[in-house]
Amino acid sequence: MAAAGGAEAGVAVSALRPRLAALGRRLGAPSGAGDEDTFLAKGSAALDELKDLCNKGNELPSTLLQLYAQAVLDITYFEENQLVDEDFREESSLQKVKELICILSEPEDLARECNINEEAINILGAELLECLYWRKGALLYMYCHTAKERSEWLRENIAIFKKCLSDGVHYLMKMLSLRCPLPLNEDVSFQDKDTARLLSEGVFSDTHLLAMMYSGEMCYWGLQHCGEGKQESLETIDSVSNSDLGCRLQSVSLDFRETGKNLLTKYVAVCEGPLKGQGWNTTTAKQMLCYFVKFHN
DSSP: OHHHHHHHHHHHHHHHHHHHHHHHHHHHOOSSOOTTOHHHHHHHHHHHHHHHHHHHOOSOHHHHHHHHHHHHHHHHHHHHHHHHHTTOOTTTHHHHHHHHHHHHHHHHHHHHHTTOSSOHHHHHOHHHHHHHHHHHHHHHHHHHHHHTTOHHHHHHTHHHHHHHHHHHHHHHHHHHHSSOOOOOOTTOOOSOHHHHHHHHTTOOSHHHHHHHHHHHHHHHHHHHHHOOOTTSOHHHHHHHHOOOTTSSOOOOOOOHHHHHHHHHHHHHHHHTTTTTTSSOOOHHHHHHHHHHHHHHO
């Protein structure tokens, strides 16, 4: 067993080294980063720690991969904020978004590459993996939010826009599916009934609720600008636009109307149920639900 563990650690270290070098180059590239940027500082510290652990060569692969995932999250967060501050420049932002999504996919890719006989969620942990998917989905949400207002670009790049929406929704739905809802039964007792209801709906944090709203809103944009979309798979769009935003081909289709309706119905039910009076607004979600119904009719 010890020999097997050492072999796994060796594979992880070999796979990590080029990725750490690439992250280090990104760390040195950002412009406009002051010494006070805490995310870059945290990312830099994590990289230094990872290099030391790789040189020692006796750390558990799961520890290395978790630390790598955290470094990726910190360093890319700074770059995402730059994109937002620049209002996603039309001439360069799509390529940058694709790059960041590829980097955010690396920790899960690395877990597979290391041939560790465990699922990525068991290696990285649910919260880290959720965060990686959330960041990919939220980045595409922010990009599409800006891109949909550029009417000329939208006319010329509708397939790319649809691909961005579809990928964004899938990333957020994956994030929402990583942890199983806690069933309500006699064996599980909760002092707070509202908390029990939230957990039974799979809402473990505010971010889970935002993921529902963002997903529903992207489906709404898709229906507005692209039609229902359920007949066209992402593989077809990929071949048209050559924009594999997840760095690997996904051959799945997405029914914008049905998916959006389900997500927003759940969002409204949670906000007006266990979270009633907690400051969550459902007005926009209800307006979009009405649109889904009218579109269907």
